[in-house]
Amino acid sequence: MSTARLETFADGVFAIAATLLILNVDSQVKEGSSAIGHQLVEIWPSYIGYAVSFVTIGIIWSNHHTVMGQLGRVNRTFLMLNIFLLMCVAFLPFPTRLVAENLRDRHELQPAALAYGATMTVMAVCYLSLWLYATRDGRLLRDDSDPRTVTGITRSYLPGAPIYLTATLLALVSPLASVALFGAIALFYVVESSFFGSEAIE
Amino acid sequence: MSTARLETFADGVFAIAATLLILNVDSQVKEGSSAIGHQLVEIWPSYIGYAVSFVTIGIIWSNHHTVMGQLGRVNRTFLMLNIFLLMCVAFLPFPTRLVAENLRDRHELQPAALAYGATMTVMAVCYLSLWLYATRDGRLLRDDSDPRTVTGITRSYLPGAPIYLTATLLALVSPLASVALFGAIALFYVVESSFFGSEAIE
């Protein structure tokens, strides 16, 4: 199987998971329950949840291609790790909805933030495992892969899991701070890309 | 990352957002609430909403390819701008449903039309930003891109945001006129393509 083949399936899951996020917003507005204008203002947490998770999925998608671009072949173990990663990606709309629906209820926000954070932490672990498995002893690397790029990717992926774990555990003390941190991480990536992202991507 | 890779993901989001529009129509017919035939006639605004938004997404998709066809490379900033654009595209089914469900209620139509118009205006701004960013000083253009085509695209994208902003603000005076204008814009593109679209597209 070529790496391109694997990307088609992955791209499909990324695109669908991102697009399904709108259902979370949509289900918040009920016909005839109260004035639409009022409801549209009331559900502002859903917009933020939509934006944060959409951008997060977009970033994971773009990182996925950076990873695939360094690989020259895949094997069945890699395929399985990739399926685990996609399982986390497709799961994300669910905790996103929980956080958005309960942002103003301090009591209910805690389990929601824990669910969101757990999903992101497991996803970061899957990501790192995928990458470390593929690069260990150059196992699946392209013959002409650039060692500096490979090391750079490893270095930038290592902090992912600890950061998300920290943000998740923070929910035990302050769910709101935890959720704010999830948003800040996404914002950081957007800003970083916008200011330092002018190099062409191969 | 090749431009082709980016298009696969984008095509996925476009296709899913367009196909999800049918859920707006579907949810309007409730089993056992009244005679199906009657309901099918009653929900005519949902059909129009479906058609207008489907065509709109189709046109944005085809424009997206016109844009990508001029580019030879992408960078992370472009990727991020593209994610913002797709975020608007995937958002569209939601305000489409609001407008369709409230077309006969002048009071409720106003916030719905504002939501639809705001989505389209932000999308037009994202589109123009994406294009201007990519073409400024030929940043991401193909080496053999045709200056006349590039200028032509810029000229045809510039009016998008002001037109949609005008149609949106019109909702403050007359929601129905605003919605009619949204439909007219889509119809204009269909007619324009049908009569003047016989040149082969590269």
Place this chain on the structure above:
Amino acid sequence: MSTARLETFADGVFAIAATLLILNVDSQVKEGSSAIGHQLVEIWPSYIGYAVSFVTIGIIWSNHHTVMGQLGRVNRTFLMLNIFLLMCVAFLPFPTRLVAENLRDRHELQPAALAYGATMTVMAVCYLSLWLYATRDGRLLRDDSDPRTVTGITRSYLPGAPIYLTATLLALVSPLASVALFGAIALFYVVESSFFGSEAIE
């Protein structure tokens, strides 16, 4: 735009529309309303509706590729006709659900069958328009397209719209006969492919 690009978007809409059909079956079984086993037997029309529409979409998808395989270029008018066709494809899950839910209610079946038939008739008209537009004076044909294949496709697409229109109008007299005819048409294509489909497809 290459014909391949157009096919990616179309394939997405075909795949999503087909996969969404399961939601029609799924929504028929309500937790806690009565014994699951009983419900699973009761909703048999939903299984048939699922199968007929899935196969129908599959056949349209495969025909779509037969068409695209003869074309060497596309233009904006063709793009627009293609969007209209996809709009019908994405619409199909809705009347499928109506027919399946009302198969045992002669009164309600009539509008449902009319809606299904109207969708299929319009789709057949879109299909034929797309094909006739592309082939008229060889407008978008590949330089090396085979005249005999082109004539063969035209001949096999011409009866589509009249057949579906007949089946639709039949619903005015007998909705059940109309629905049976829709199923028979799909079955015909399956059987025809199974027995006479052993030639390799280019």
Place this chain on the structure above:
Amino acid sequence: MSTARLETFADGVFAIAATLLILNVDSQVKEGSSAIGHQLVEIWPSYIGYAVSFVTIGIIWSNHHTVMGQLGRVNRTFLMLNIFLLMCVAFLPFPTRLVAENLRDRHELQPAALAYGATMTVMAVCYLSLWLYATRDGRLLRDDSDPRTVTGITRSYLPGAPIYLTATLLALVSPLASVALFGAIALFYVVESSFFGSEAIE
């Protein structure tokens, strides 16, 4: 039609069916019915159902590519068999939900397990038919396909249907044992891939 074309459509159905599985989990948590944290713990069968069916679809997808990799051409009969296979794949989210929702209700679990098992058995039969049809007398095989690989695939696909049929019939005696067996089969594939999957896939 090239085999690549067929894979694009199939990949779409696989990706969407897998991603739609999250809707089964999502619908289990109802806003305002009881504490979120409690609900999140209560619905653990939905997580397992999600994981098992996601991995199952992932494995079928990867096998589908192994099959396609051996073929050099397709014909309409093959296309139709492929559509039947995809029909089963897209159907899977429905019985997955039934099993997950009724895992703690011995009475209701039986029909749910039978529905899940029937879907998997039919899928395995479709899979085997597809493969046997394509390889009988080398009908659709690539000219340079490796006889040993082809025989290996045949041997590994043959037990699928009987195993799933056995697990299905087991539900008549013990639904729980049947469901455990479905999970064990998926787990077996994961473990097998993880330990013996280090050869590069072509």
